[in-house]
Amino acid sequence: MEKEKYWGKLIKYHRQMQGLKQDDLAIGICTASYLSRIENEVVMADENVYTMLFERLGIDFIAEQKQVKQVNMQLENFYEKLLSNQTLNDLEFNDLVSWQSNELHQTLQLRAKLVYIRYLLSLDHLKEAEDQLQKIETFISWQQDRDTQMYIGTSTYFYLSTMKYTAILEREDKLHLRHLLLTTNQFELASYDYHLAFAAHRAYAFQQALTYIERADQSFTHFYKPLFQLKLYSMKGVILNALGRYGEAMKEFEAGMNLLSHVQEIQTARQYSSLMNNIAFCFESQGDYERAQQHYQKANDYLEDLHTVVNWMRASYRANDFEMLSLLFDRYPQDRFSLGHHLYQWELLSMALHLEEHTLERLQDIARRAFIYFDEQNHLELILFYAPLWATFYERLQAYKPASACYRRAFKASEKSRCLLSH
Known part of the structure; x- marks a missing residue:
């Protein structure tokens, strides 16, 4: 037995x-x-x-033991499918729901709930997932057991989905949760390292992000999961780009494009668009704005995405291609956008394009709203571009005090970015 x-x-x-x-x-x-x-x-x-x-x-102990083993194997299979961005069919979903409430013992009920929460997150049902996580946290032992491992992976993905990047990093730094995952399978460990890398990148801890993504690379061996491999290539490229290692970043993106071209099952518009957007941003980071424009356009041709559109607008302005920028404004009016950093960039670029409409009052109005938002959301890269730009507009109006304030804001963002890069 x-x-x-x-x-x-x-x-x-x-x-x-x-x-x-x-x-x-x-x-x-x-x-x-x-x-x-x-x-x-x-x-x-x-x-x-x-x-x-x-x-x-x-x-009947033999039958009970067999049932428990079978259900546990199915739960593990469902969990791996969700980690691999696959969906559950109707039969699998119905089983998952029933296992949370039938006469199974507490351990499998808890495990079924954890897998169900991961399913909710795959559908972006964040509030329900959060409520369920809070209810079951008290039952987690925080030992090297399977339920704790699933809870770590699922709660980390919830924090990512709700953009609580610092919370992920602080929790790992304080509790060393990765150690509790060392006895699970290598794919699951690689997935956790990938999520740590994602969070560290969004928190501007780029060197830390590189450490995590390299760990994910090392863990992810002997698995045929091309979509996850593509995510590793893309994330490592994005991190290397943030560190100014553009040549190495482009090699990662090229490896991703090569993988896409050879594996039909991952050849979706979303994957091509995402990778092309990353390549475009790499060119923009190097000051090659024309090639950045071209690749943002290709990304948007694969799959229309408003984030790509805003990037394309910004690259067009930086390339002095005001004709293209005007066309983009006509095609994508402000009411198409809903996210704060998209809306503010649209407004800033529109103002930048129409110099004849500049007044001190109008420049200060948009700057006050946009820069406060960028500060709150920690969008350092946007402050580093738009604050000096706005300073030049103030200088054209001989408004040197607000121009100086913009330069100071940019300097503070630069220093903060430098400090984060050094860690």
Whole structure:
């Protein structure tokens, strides 16, 4: 018999369902105190003790054991599918829902809930996922067990989905959760490292992000998961680009494009568009604005995306291609956008394009709203571009005090970026 730790919980569950006291169940088999230790997972009993306890409860232990093992294998399969960005079919979804409430013991109910939360996150049902995570956190042991490992992976993905990047990094730094994942499979470990790298990049901790993505690369071996491999290429390229290592970044992007061209199952408009957008930003970072324009346009041709459009607008302005920028404004009016940094960039670039409309009051109005938002959201790269630009506009109007304030804002952003890069 496979003496899993959770047989004690299963015995306790069925004993309580039948209204039996520990003395009633234990008599002639073991002491009540020993049964208590079994049920609370303090000890692992001999196989014969488990067999007799299950027989007294009227449970076909072999069948019960087989069912638990089968359900656990299916839960693991569902979890890996969700980690691999695959969907669950209707039958799988119905099984997942039923396993959370049927007469399985607490361990598998908890595991089913964790997989269900990961499913909710795949659908962007963030509020329901958050409520479920809060309810089950108290049952997590924070040991090197499977439920803790699933909770770490699922809660990390929730933090990513809600853009709580610093929370992910602080939790890992304080609790060293990666250590608890060392006994899981390498793909799951690589996935966690990838998410740490993503969070570190968004938090401008680029050197830390590179460490995490290199760990993910090392863990992800002997797996045929081309979509995840593509994500690794893209993320490493984005991080290297942020560190100013443009040649190395482009090699990662080229490897991703090569993978895309050879693996039909991942050849989607979204993947081509995302990779092309990253390549475009790499060119923009190097000051090659014309090639950046070309690649942003290709990205948007693959899949229209408003983030790409805003990037394309900015690259067009930087390339002094005001004709293209005007066409983009006509094609994408402001009411098409909803995200703050998209809306503010649209407004800033529109103002930048129409110099004849500049007044001190109008420049200050948009600058005040946009720059405060960029500061709050920690968009250092946007401050570094738009603040000096606005300073030149103020100088054209001989408004040297607000121009000086813009330069100071840019300097502070530069210093903050430099400090983050040094860590």
